Amino acid sequence: MRRTVDFKRKQKVIVVDDKYEHASGVRELVNLENDYEVIANAGNANVAISLIKKYQPDIVLMDINMPEMDGVNAIAEIQKLGVKTRIIVLTAYDDADLIYRAMKVGACGYVLKTMVSAQLIKALDEVSMGKIYLPNVLCSKFFEYFQEFEKNGNVNKEDDGEENLLHYLTNREEEVLSLLLEGATYKDVARELFISETTVKTHVNNIFQKLQVKEKTQAVLYAINKGFKPKAKKIAV
Amino acid sequence: MRRTVDFKRKQKVIVVDDKYEHASGVRELVNLENDYEVIANAGNANVAISLIKKYQPDIVLMDINMPEMDGVNAIAEIQKLGVKTRIIVLTAYDDADLIYRAMKVGACGYVLKTMVSAQLIKALDEVSMGKIYLPNVLCSKFFEYFQEFEKNGNVNKEDDGEENLLHYLTNREEEVLSLLLEGATYKDVARELFISETTVKTHVNNIFQKLQVKEKTQAVLYAINKGFKPKAKKIAV
């Protein structure tokens, strides 16, 4: 197992855990390694953030207690600090949702407390070298969740079961609608498309018929709901 | 390395690659293993899909050529078939975007052609056991991309740098706005909130002032852009 043996300073580590004994245990474990040095403990997210701002550690070992779940927010906050600190989650929970959210907001590693201490050191090694450390089991969990999430969350609005009435619109009608989606009045549309306002009204009326709505705002809302994307956009200067 | 030794049938594999020699090579390689059997080759996505529908293989080894990038669409299509077939991507490209998109649409494994053949078999083993196979290097690439994507793509609309004028709205104004967001006319709002239409107009005008817009549709669009969420919704029966 290659370690960062080059004559560099020790990697500065901060341990965040609301249970002091836990933090101490981790501290001792990490301090046994030559390459790492725990420079501080933090009992909660706020303290952790100020310590990180102050010391700019290389790595944060962060305990996340599932029930509260604000550990994830803490990670997100730390990311926003703009420091190069990398975060490894150290938790008792292998919950797929937790893994997903932690990784999403920028965690670089995820280690279970039930795992042997060697894994923690491995995580430190990998992460300090700029890699992501996610044990296979957890990686699988992550992807299960991720793929499920993408399937349901990013529902393709263009076919949500119901018929997409937008398909019936002609090109011109789509052009008109896309301008309405920018908040244009009929007069604006007329000016933009070089047609008379009457013509605009005709188009708009046809749009209403096809979308089965009775108003401009409703048409706009329908379009947004169905994920309307104008094909070619006329640039207004 | 534990393999699925239990007295089960061989895992049925289909190889998808537009280069026949490639497919043949993979076929021979896989057929050397006792646990797997390549039952068909496909030269393109369409053929692959009909073969999958017909044979319902356990695993598909799919080549993806970066330039075209419709391999990802093919994976998505296969997912929609509702078969339990699992897909392993086999490609020459370790592009982060490609990895991300392939995994997103449901790939279960990702192997580079430059990797040794043992890795391919490892991938087959892992995936056939229901796990995800993503070598560490690729895993890191994925997460780099994923985290970057979540940072930029899922911008929190509530603070996108610009001031959120929605904050200035009073409760009543928010109620009115939320009804407008459902496509309500002023009359509708008046009926819904048990106030006169004149009052509605007053509120709406105040909303316009605060949101710095001049029209209902624009107000609605502003609200949607800023991720407006009505606090308490009055239920209309």
Next chain:
DNA sequence: TTTCATCTAAATCTTTAGGTTTAGATAAAA
């Protein structure tokens, strides 16, 4: 108590929006 924000609503007005009908021009399709 006075000020201030909020919600209410009237009166009066102009401007858009929307409905309906009719119809000319064009180009593609049958």
Next chain:
DNA sequence: TTTTATCTAAACCTAAAGATTTAGATGAAA
């Protein structure tokens, strides 16, 4: 060649939206 679809636009109308001013009621804050 005759439909058919599409885009155009007029005339004429009603309804809705929006601007502006004024003002009463309430309740919280100073």
